[in-house]
Amino acid sequence: MIEKKKLNIALAGQANVGKSVIFNHLTGLHQHIGNWPGKTIEKVEGTLFYKGYMIDVLDLPGICSLSTYSIEELISRDFIAIQRPDAVVNVVDGTVLERNLIFTLQLLELERPTVMALNMINLLKKKRIEINFQRLEKILQIPVVPVEAIYGKGIAEILEAVIGLVKIEKPFKPLKFGEEVEARIEKLIQALKDVDVPYPKRWLAIKLLEKDKEVEKLVKEKSPQKILEEAKKLQKELEEIHKHDSSFVIAAERCFLASNIAKEVIKITAPKKISFTARLDSLTSHKILGYFVMILILGIMFLTIFKFGNWLSSVLENILIGWQGSWERVFGSSILSSLIWAAIESLVALIEIALPYIVPFYFILFLLEDWGYLARIAFLVDNLMHKLGVHGKACIPMILGFGCNVPACLSCRIMETQRERFITGFLVTFIPCSAITVIIMGLVGKFLGIGWALSLYLFVFLIIFILGIIASKILPGEPTELIMSVPDYKFPHLKTVISQTWFRLEEFLFIAAPLVIISGVIIKGLYLAGWLEPIANSLSPITVQWLGLPAITGILLIFGILRKELVLVMLSVLLGTSNFAQVLNPVQILTLALVSMLYIPCIATIAALGKEFGWERALGITAFKIMFAILIAGFISKILLIFW
Numbered sequence: 001m002i003e004k005k006k007l008n009i010a011l012a013g014q015a016n017v018g019k020s021v022i023f024n025h026l027t028g029l030h031q032h033i034g035n036w037p038g039k040t041i042e043k044v045e046g047t048l049f050y051k052g053y054m055i056d057v058l059d060l061p062g063i064c065s066l067s068t069y070s071i072e073e074l075i076s077r078d079f080i081a082i083q084r085p086d087a088v089v090n091v092v093d094g095t096v097l098e099r100n101l102i103f104t105l106q107l108l109e110l111e112r113p114t115v116m117a118l119n120m121i122n123l124l125k126k127k128r129i130e131i132n133f134q135r136l137e138k139i140l141q142i143p144v145v146p147v148e149a150i151y152g153k154g155i156a157e158i159l160e161a162v163i164g165l166v167k168i169e170k171p172f173k174p175l176k177f178g179e180e181v182e183a184r185i186e187k188l189i190q191a192l193k194d195v196d197v198p199y200p201k202r203w204l205a206i207k208l209l210e211k212d213k214e215v216e217k218l219v220k221e222k223s224p225q226k227i228l229e230e231a232k233k234l235q236k237e238l239e240e241i242h243k244h245d246s247s248f249v250i251a252a253e254r255c256f257l258a259s260n261i262a263k264e265v266i267k268i269t270a271p272k273k274i275s276f277t278a279r280l281d282s283l284t285s286h287k288i289l290g291y292f293v294m295i296l297i298l299g300i301m302f303l304t305i306f307k308f309g310n311w312l313s314s315v316l317e318n319i320l321i322g323w324q325g326s327w328e329r330v331f332g333s334s335i336l337s338s339l340i341w342a343a344i345e346s347l348v349a350l351i352e353i354a355l356p357y358i359v360p361f362y363f364i365l366f367l368l369e370d371w372g373y374l375a376r377i378a379f380l381v382d383n384l385m386h387k388l389g390v391h392g393k394a395c396i397p398m399i400l401g402f403g404c405n406v407p408a409c410l411s412c413r414i415m416e417t418q419r420e421r422f423i424t425g426f427l428v429t430f431i432p433c434s435a436i437t438v439i440i441m442g443l444v445g446k447f448l449g450i451g452w453a454l455s456l457y458l459f460v461f462l463i464i465f466i467l468g469i470i471a472s473k474i475l476p477g478e479p480t481e482l483i484m485s486v487p488d489y490k491f492p493h494l495k496t497v498i499s500q501t502w503f504r505l506e507e508f509l510f511i512a513a514p515l516v517i518i519s520g521v522i523i524k525g526l527y528l529a530g531w532l533e534p535i536a537n538s539l540s541p542i543t544v545q546w547l548g549l550p551a552i553t554g555i556l557l558i559f560g561i562l563r564k565e566l567v568l569v570m571l572s573v574l575l576g577t578s579n580f581a582q583v584l585n586p587v588q589i590l591t592l593a594l595v596s597m598l599y600i601p602c603i604a605t606i607a608a609l610g611k612e613f614g615w616e617r618a619l620g621i622t623a624f625k626i627m628f629a630i631l632i633a634g635f636i637s638k639i640l641l642i643f644w
């Protein structure tokens with residue numbers, strides 16, 4: 001037989017088990033990694049070459065079970081069942097094997113060649129859990145590969161196992177449920193014999209007994225009513241035997257199987273004493289103390305960003321000061337020379353103003369994320385989120401929003417219902433992203449003090465809260481309950497944290513730098529052509545009369561649509577200095593910061609909103625934000641003027 005040299009493999013498993021870490025090792029790509037469930041929201045593909053094979057690898061979104069209907073779970077289920085990859089690598093968190101096995105059993109029902117990558121072996125040793133791999137292989141009849149993904153151990157072995165598996169093409173032997181269930185599955189398989197659908201018949205039969213709505217619909221389209229009637233009859237029989245809903249019976253059968261397998265292969269030798277992480281967990285999730293710890297941790301985070309950012313910013317300022325004079329001495333002040341200088345100056349301003357705050361911001365965010373603390377915040381604020389009419393999970397897109405609103409909007413898909421998805425998406429656009437952090441820290445924090453910077457954050461959170469309540473009243477419906485497993489704390493893996501910070505930074509520089517340079521040159525060009533003033537003046541009814549800002553800020557706000565940090569970076573370009581206190585009084589500083597925080601989603605976020613919710617809604621949110629920001633900032637500036 002000629003060997004097939006092209007392979008298609010999919011990484012599937014429950015959420016937060018290390019699929020993306022393995023994917024990144026395999027493909028050299030940079031999928032997002034962190035310690036909370038639901039990071040990967042859309043399947044991502046990469047290619048690698050191994051021993052003469054060209055292997056396409058897919059990182060699938062994490063799943064709770066293959067029976068529910070959130071979009072990411074359907075993506076995974078359909079992909080495995082219909083696209084039929086050559087092999088599936090079932091990534092499993094070894095520290096919670098029993099829970100993961102339930103998913104494995106469901107996966108095996110899809111009848112694709114499967115390899116189990118038993119991950120987090122390093123933690124097994126710590127938790128004194130022993131797993132008998134050979135026994136597990138025998139029971140499941142699939143290869144089981146021990147893996148320590150973050151250290152890159154076991155990755156090549158996964159590929160070896162996959163290649164070995166596709167070469168043999170072993171016939172599929174299902175793990176059997178209880179007799180009374182098996183008998184009914186068999187009957188349904190017979191009934192389904194001539195139905196032409198891409199799914200395995202045994203899987204269809206099980207799903208029909210589970211009352212899976214999608215499968216019922218599919219079977220109804222493809223076959224005579226008879227089969228569904230037969231399924232109903234068999235469901236009833238099961239319910240009579242077990243006195244429970246038939247979907248529950250099947251789920252219980254799987255749990256029973258998983259628990260039996262776990263009992264056979266796991267040996268726990270851990271002493272009974274309470275571990276440090278368990279203590280830490282009970283403190284950080286505590287009903288009252290948890291909030292204090294949260295405020296403390298976030299407070300330290302912002303203080304560090306502020307102190308480090310200010311320090312680095314002034315260091316860079318001192319290094320880069322006085323360059324303009326030298327430039328003009330060498331190249332003169334012709335139009336061309338001025339335009340080139342504008343480009344350089346914009347880049348310098350970006351490095352001087354934005355970078356010092358963005359670096360510590362991402363580093364700490366990823367540190368907290370990899371440690372597992374972000375998931376605790378989701379748990380703590382679940383109550384609060386319910387008041388906004390959404391599930392506590394909504395907190396996750398919102399936390400992501402602090403980094404960048406774009407992935408945050410996309411990750412609204414983890415919400416169960418369309419309504420919650422939209423409310424969360426709407427609120428996410430109000431979360432101050434890293435670019436806004438730059439404005440708050442570099443403008444308000446630097447010139448008015450950290451107290452004012454924090455007050456602005458609190459004010460925006462209050463606005464988000466109020467808008468959330470209003471939105472949930474306008475779009476009525478009950479939030480779904482919090483079903484999110486809180487992951488264990490893991491010692492943050494510094495290399496992962498540093499490389500994630502680096503990728504974000506790289507992305508930031510590649511996207512922001514060209515925009516900043518082009519904007520700088522355009523502004524200089526407008527200035528030289530004498531157009532800057534007329535444009536600024538045309539906006540002055542809003543900027544000067546209503547908001548009380550200098551007319552020039554109109555230009556900044558226009559460029560800020562591209563990227564929010566442009567508001568500040570271009571301000572320094574226009575002024576020729578980053579000492580903003582020279583041109584803005586304290587009330588103006590606060591007003592400008594507030595408008596920048598609220599006034600519009602940046603262009604990339606608008607695009608993300610359009611993709612997720614349609615253009616009508618995206619433009620609706622944009623229009624709302626512009627009007628809302630102008631209104632609120634105007635009122636606040638008038639109130640501040642009374643007291644200042």
Ligand SMILES: Nc1nc2c(ncn2[C@@H]2O[C@H](COP(=O)(O)OP(=O)(O)OP(=O)(O)O)[C@@H](O)[C@H]2O)c(=O)[nH]1
Nearest residue numbers: 015016017018019020021035038039040062148149
């Ligand atoms: N200690 C330890 N941690 C690991 C290992 N593999 C992954 N992790 C951590 O587990 C967490 C989850 O990893 P991801 O790769 O993001 O998980 P995922 O399965 O892609 O998760 P979703 O995309 O959310 O479904 C991260 O914090 C990783 O650093 C491992 O072998 N040992």
Ligand SMILES: [Mg+2]
Nearest residue numbers: 019020039040
């Ligand atoms: Mg992932």
